[in-house]
Amino acid sequence: MALPSHLQTGTPNPPAAERRTPVYALVGNPNCGKSTLFNALTGLKQKVGNYPGVTVEKKTGTAWSQHGQPLTVIDLPGTYSLAARSPDEAVTRDVLLGRRADTAQPDRILCIVDATNLERNLYLVHQVLDLGRPVIVVLNMMDLAVAAGLRIRAARMEQTLGVPVIPCEAVNGKGLIELTLAMSRPDLPLSRHAWDVPAAIAPAVAELQASLHENDRRAPLIARAEALLLLTDQDSVRVAGSTPLSARTTEILQSWRDRWTATNTDWAGTLVNSRYEAITRLCAGLVEDDGTAVGPSVSDRIDAVVTHRRWGWLVLVVVMAALFLSIFTLAQYPMDWIAAGTDALANGVKHHMAEGDLRNLITDGAIAGVGSVVTFLPQILILFFFIGLLENTGYMARAAFIMDRLMSRVGLNGKSFIPLLSSHACAIPGIMATRTIEDPKDRLVTILVAPFMSCSARLPVYLLMIAALVPNGAVPLATKVGLMLLMYSLGAGGAFFFAWLFKRTLLKGEPPMMIMELPPYRLPGLKDVALHMVQRAGIFLKRAGTVILGISIVLWFLTAYPKGPAGATPAQQIAQSYAGMAGHALEPVIRPLGFDWQIGIGLISSFAAREVFVSSMGVVFNAQTSDEDTTPLRDALRQARWPDGRALFTPLVCLTLMIFYVFALQCMSTIAVVRRETNSWRWPLFQLIYQTGTAWGVCFVVYQTGRALGF
């Protein structure tokens, strides 16, 4: 059959006048080495952003053809099927079908296949071949397939499918030259692979195809592929930016579905079955198991320990403990350097600029404010690195497997575990790691509760309060540890309670499914992990940077204006500033918690980063503090009095204040990141209100009960 002229070749040599960079899409199952291949093809020339309107990562890069021509490569989110179950998968489907106005329909498709797992990977290939676009199949991980005793006849596969099939080992760069050569070919054949649509649904496919061609203006082959997809796409996931189907097509689809439901025809199942039948026939002549690999594989042996009934827990605890230990120890040095660096920078500016408001704005507002956030960057980077490492090695899936039962008690699944745990170091990487959760509601719930986890910025506040809590002398270690544990468990308890509550009320949904592949353990590609880490951190700085700078300046302004009389001490200045006024205005609200306006100033300034509470208390109470030694501040806090002479920082107030810090959302970086990850201001504002409301409520109960009991 002759194809319509515009389909005869994929990207015919375009006339010079309309020469544009050809677009290649990378598609493949999760864990097939797609990102590694993308990195190998495009090097560091990558752009990472979001698809407009959805929080799905858009990664594009430039590869070079054999003749030095640029080729645009889009790395589409990994998926097992084009029948989408999550926003990520919906984007992959929509880009391939040309449904997204913001992304050009790819000219050619690179289908990455995990050679060790051919049958399941070919399901997606099979769907992609239907699209009628030029396809190159990349058989990745050929070395692992050989190690597993599999012999794959790539040449015969190429013959049968009629498209180039390139064996490859993306990790060590083998096969990349051949792949580039194939990508550089001016003409790529369309697949010859034919399979019979089951007779029961063939009329429906024909009718939908005709309607898609006429009413939705699809090319005939794409129309056929889309018609087949629509039949398996039962509860189709729609995302912003996707062009809706025409009314006529929707109508036809619905009428067929009604007809089949009435006659009890399992149309989706029939279609999947016939695809797998075709794949099984295809594989029969292509794959040979030479039987050399007998007994459990390396992965099986590792899993016997890692997911063992008892040892599994031990491994999990050890891995997580190692993670936290390294975050806190390794990050300390660069954190100190950054803190010293921002100080030096501020001093430098002070040295070179005349005393004045502009100078203070730069040093005390911009540099100090941004510096207090950037200080956390090393922790954030290390956390991103570890999360990438856990993902790349395959341990992440095991942790989710082990924790799923526990997480399911509050209506989440195991995939929420790592993001929540990471939030104990810093909520930002935790929230950004929720992208691995497919279900949008589960993801949102996880984001909403993650900041309850006691992050490292709260530690200085806890430590100061514990120091101030015990009158005269050192705090017994047991009290210290006990109180710290109490704070951490309060945070975790709050997170689980609200997750449970949200899943039952606000974000009610089906119980999340837990169909998750446990990929074989693999040595991580350190280059990929490092690149991932740098990209993440870049996103954080870019997105949060402006918000952080803006709020820092606002916070500085609040403490610096209006100006006090000449010769006023810093404490007097802050007392009569807008921040002081705000503190006074806040006092009626926080008085039932035992806090006065001076503590109110601390609460407000904490928005820069919670630990700023310590330094602003230093200013308010006129105490010299340094990071290492808070003794003068502790003593100053003990001296602090209400106007009527009662002590301000009673043990009960110290405890209440710590509890306030557990629950309240006082972190502009978190707000900025939640804004990015939920694509609206609605959720971060909701989070700010409900978390801070919870903090107030809990503190009210604690303080008033304490008072009633005579503390």
Added chain:
Amino acid sequence: MASTIKLSELAVGASGVVCGLPATGSTFLRLREMGVLTGTTVKLVRAAPMGDPLEIKVRGYHLTVRKSEAEHILLEPLKD
């Protein structure tokens, strides 16, 4: 005909051939798309430390399924 059992009742290490899958529900459609079809051999590798979910081996790779999902998958047990 051999008696059928649920996937959730399969002993650890035992295998069976799928003979019944619910026709509806996105969970089961996704399972089919991942290769769990009528006639496919499935092996129960292990249960998670807390008993749920289950790890199964199908078409040469490993997959997790919750017990509540496995209850709806019927198998003809295989003798080894």
